[in-house]
Amino acid sequence: MKFPKILFIIFSIVLAGCSNVPVTQQISETPKNVTIFKNTVVSLTFDDGAADNYDVRSILAQNDLHATFYVVSGFTGMDGYMTEEQLRGLYEDGNEIGGHSLDHVNLTEISGDDLKKEICQDYANLMDYGFRVTSFAYPFGHYDEEAKQAVIDCGYASARGVSGGPETIPPADKYALRAMPYIVNDTSVTKMMRYITSVEQEGGGWAIFVFHRVCDGCSQYTVDLDTFSKFAARIADQKQNGLVIKTIDEVINGK
Ligand SMILES: [Zn+2]
Secondary structure, three states: OHHHHHHHHHHHHHHHHHHHOOHHHHHHOOOOOOOOOOOEEEEEEEEEOEHHHHHHHHHHHHOOOOOEEEEOHHHOOOOOEOOHHHHHHHHHOOOEEEEOOOOOOOHHHOOHHHHHHHHHHHHHHHHHOOOOOOEEEOHHHOOOHHHHHHHHHHOOOEEEEEEEOOEOOOOOOOOOEEEOOOOOOOOOHHHHHHHHHHHHHOOOEEEEEEEOEEOOOOOOOEEOHHHHHHHHHHHHHHHHHOOEEOOHHHHHOOO
16 A cells, blocks of 8 residues: 555645645636635534434534534434434534424424424423524424414524525524525535525525435435535635635524
């Protein structure tokens, strides 16, 4: 394995040498395909609290990014879901933990005390874990006026749907945040980046991304770790061009 390593080193030196040559050019010219972001904010959100979501912790940290994890607190620690300790790890890194109901039920199919319990007990559970909780996401993106009111009454500062994005800042309705199209298992990094640049090109706004599982094709709504890793590096790299990446709480509460 020595030979390829040497090749790699030589290649790196050559590359470093090349990038040193046109320094003046880099400063004086903005490459044609670079977007300068003036009015675009990106939020990375993960729904459901699946165990594989924990795999992105180090990727987020390496790229100095913070995401919002909407957790179904009734599932926490169950097979296939993150444990309280894992949630705490994400939180301690600066990520946000939000609510996503107690049992991931369609909130339009329940009402009264059942509805309140799904939202308020979820909120209470997450607060009991020691998290500062302000953001909610409707399971399946489904809500009605009663569900919306319950989210407000339970103490949440915002609630996210799953479509209709990009959102405006401030949003038209904090309890009906509009998200970009679902990230599915064939959504490429290029396509995700295009979502962001087109928001900027159309005047700016808030691009809220909705991820679910993090795996290689374990369901339709997945991103594989390699794709997410590349996407995270790409958006982190765009910070130098003005791109802002914030959690939902940071945008809603003006941080
Ligand atoms: Zn969900």
